[in-house]
Amino acid sequence: MLTMKRLILIPLSLAFILLLGACGMNLNNMNPFQMMKSSDDRPGNPMMMMHGKGNTQMVDSTGENELNIPPVLESDKETGNNISYAIEAKKGQTEIFEGIQTETLGYNSSFLGPVVKLKKGQTAHLKLKNSLDEETTFHWHGLIIGGEADGGPHDVIQPGEEKEITFKVQQEASTLWFHPHPLGKTAKQVYEGLAGLIYIEDDMENPYVYGENDFPLIIQDRTFNDQKQLDYRFAQFPDGTIGDTLLINGTLNPRLTVNKEKVRLRLLNGSNARNYTFKLSNNQSFEQIASDGGLLNEPVELTELQLTPAERAEIVVDFSEIEKNEDVELITDDGTVLLPFKVKGEKEEVKDEMLEPLNPVTISNEEMQQQVSKEIVLSGMGHHVSINGKKFDKDRIDFIQKKGETEIWEIYNKPNMMGGAIHPFHIHGTQFKVISINGEEPPENLKGYKDTIALDPGDKAIIAVKFEEAGIYMYHCHILEHEDNGMMGQIKVE
Ligand code: C2O
Ligand code: CU
Ligand code: CU
Numbered sequence: 001m002l003t004m005k006r007l008i009l010i011p012l013s014l015a016f017i018l019l020l021g022a023c024g025m026n027l028n029n030m031n032p033f034q035m036m037k038s039s040d041d042r043p044g045n046p047m048m049m050m051h052g053k054g055n056t057q058m059v060d061s062t063g064e065n066e067l068n069i070p071p072v073l074e075s076d077k078e079t080g081n082n083i084s085y086a087i088e089a090k091k092g093q094t095e096i097f098e099g100i101q102t103e104t105l106g107y108n109s110s111f112l113g114p115v116v117k118l119k120k121g122q123t124a125h126l127k128l129k130n131s132l133d134e135e136t137t138f139h140w141h142g143l144i145i146g147g148e149a150d151g152g153p154h155d156v157i158q159p160g161e162e163k164e165i166t167f168k169v170q171q172e173a174s175t176l177w178f179h180p181h182p183l184g185k186t187a188k189q190v191y192e193g194l195a196g197l198i199y200i201e202d203d204m205e206n207p208y209v210y211g212e213n214d215f216p217l218i219i220q221d222r223t224f225n226d227q228k229q230l231d232y233r234f235a236q237f238p239d240g241t242i243g244d245t246l247l248i249n250g251t252l253n254p255r256l257t258v259n260k261e262k263v264r265l266r267l268l269n270g271s272n273a274r275n276y277t278f279k280l281s282n283n284q285s286f287e288q289i290a291s292d293g294g295l296l297n298e299p300v301e302l303t304e305l306q307l308t309p310a311e312r313a314e315i316v317v318d319f320s321e322i323e324k325n326e327d328v329e330l331i332t333d334d335g336t337v338l339l340p341f342k343v344k345g346e347k348e349e350v351k352d353e354m355l356e357p358l359n360p361v362t363i364s365n366e367e368m369q370q371q372v373s374k375e376i377v378l379s380g381m382g383h384h385v386s387i388n389g390k391k392f393d394k395d396r397i398d399f400i401q402k403k404g405e406t407e408i409w410e411i412y413n414k415p416n417m418m419g420g421a422i423h424p425f426h427i428h429g430t431q432f433k434v435i436s437i438n439g440e441e442p443p444e445n446l447k448g449y450k451d452t453i454a455l456d457p458g459d460k461a462i463i464a465v466k467f468e469e470a471g472i473y474m475y476h477c478h479i480l481e482h483e484d485n486g487m488m489g490q491i492k493v494e
Pocket of ligand 2: 426
């Protein structure tokens with residue numbers, strides 16, 4: 001049946017195709033599936049942007065599978081302040097759908113990776129091995145680390161090769177992650193399963209216990225083909241690949257069983273391109289306690305929270321008043337069920353220990369008054385994305401900055417004639433502070449350290465950036481297809 005929406009969409013779709021032609025986009029490069037999808041619900045599609053949404057609807061989680069909790073990686077050796085780990089990127093098969101093996105990639109496992117725990121002050125020795133049959137890199141997203149160990153596109157490890165890196169852990173307790181970064185192939189490798197978590201700990205006591213009331217949630221959307229395989233070439237879309245199937249920690253149709261108590265959830269948007277606005281189905285509020293780079297100065301009470309690709313947030317949800325058969329779910333703002341919770345047991349002593357950040361984040365007067373010295377303009381869509389009008393060139397250094405000195409960067413998301421899209425802007429090797437967004441003080445939950453910031457079309461953010469280490473670092477849009485399409489630049493810190 002042709003609905004009203006359809007009737008409007010048809011002429012609009014034609015307009016879209018004409019526009020693409022006018023933009024010089026080669027439609028022959030798109031397979032028929034994408035052509036069909038792009039006239040209806042793919043991101044980057046002007047119709048959807050006019051509606052202010054760029055999302056294929058995801059299927060609700062039925063909650064039939066208990067959430068997989070990634071194992072904590074065991075160290076090879078720990079002596080004094082030194083800790084050694086071995087991390088191997090490899091291929092494997094994973095039973096995501098009952099009784100079916102899906103070809104996947106993972107770190108030290110067939111799919112995704114373990115939690116790598118590091119402590120502030122430690123010297124870490126990581127032995128990295130590439131057991132894939134293609135080149136890869138190991139990038140530590142959010143880690144303050146020298147450029148030579150950061151794992152950007154220059155740092156390729158060939159199939160079968162190993163590399164050892166050593167660095168000092170110098171930042172506060174936080175939830176970071178690691179993923180590959182090979183030039184032009186980041187999106188595909190992450191899509192196929194390469195992503196793991198890094199937990200930095202410091203002297204602060206964590207009253208929560210991993211796997212008991214402290215859970216990571218790696219949120220990803222994927223498209224599986226008829227054989228239930230992840231076929232990136234089939235699924236990919238130049239403006240950002242999104243899927244209809246949700247996986248959390250690699251679990252299909254996940255549910256999480258919790259006690260009647262406060263629970264700490266560490267959310268990572270590990271998707272290639274999808275944005276999520278998280279809510280609880282009963283509209284209950286929760287507290288955000290940490291952002292990308294660690295604890296906020298104070299918990300922030302929220303009823304919804306947006307994460308764009310690569311962003312993290314730690315939230316505390318109070319289940320102590322939830323009765324056994326009440327349905328509480330983690331949902332998105334459009335009502336998609338991501339994670340049903342099953343509340344069990346009796347009410348526990350509710351922990352009210354506040355997590356106090358050891359090093360509160362402050363913005364000095366000096367930083368407030370400092371002039372902008374680096375300007376970044378994000379623009380374009382699909383294959384036509386750029387930063388400051390240029391595409392990534394591995395032989396070009398775009399900016400220089402002095403180690404240990406704060407500079408003020410202005411990041412602008414330039415709208416296009418169709419409106420534009422949110423670009424999550426990320427800088428390697430540092431945690432920055434947000435000074436303002438569109439001339440206004442940032443919201444409370446953006447007042448902590450960040451390594452990725454979401455910019456709506458037309459948004460201008462002012463951030464204070466300091467690198468503690470030297471080297472060459474990337475900055476880029478974290479829609480992985482935008483990154484692969486050249487929406488990336490490099491800065492040399494000396
Ligand atoms: Cu999540 Cu360039 O990285
Ligand atoms: Cu990064
Ligand atoms: Cu982008």
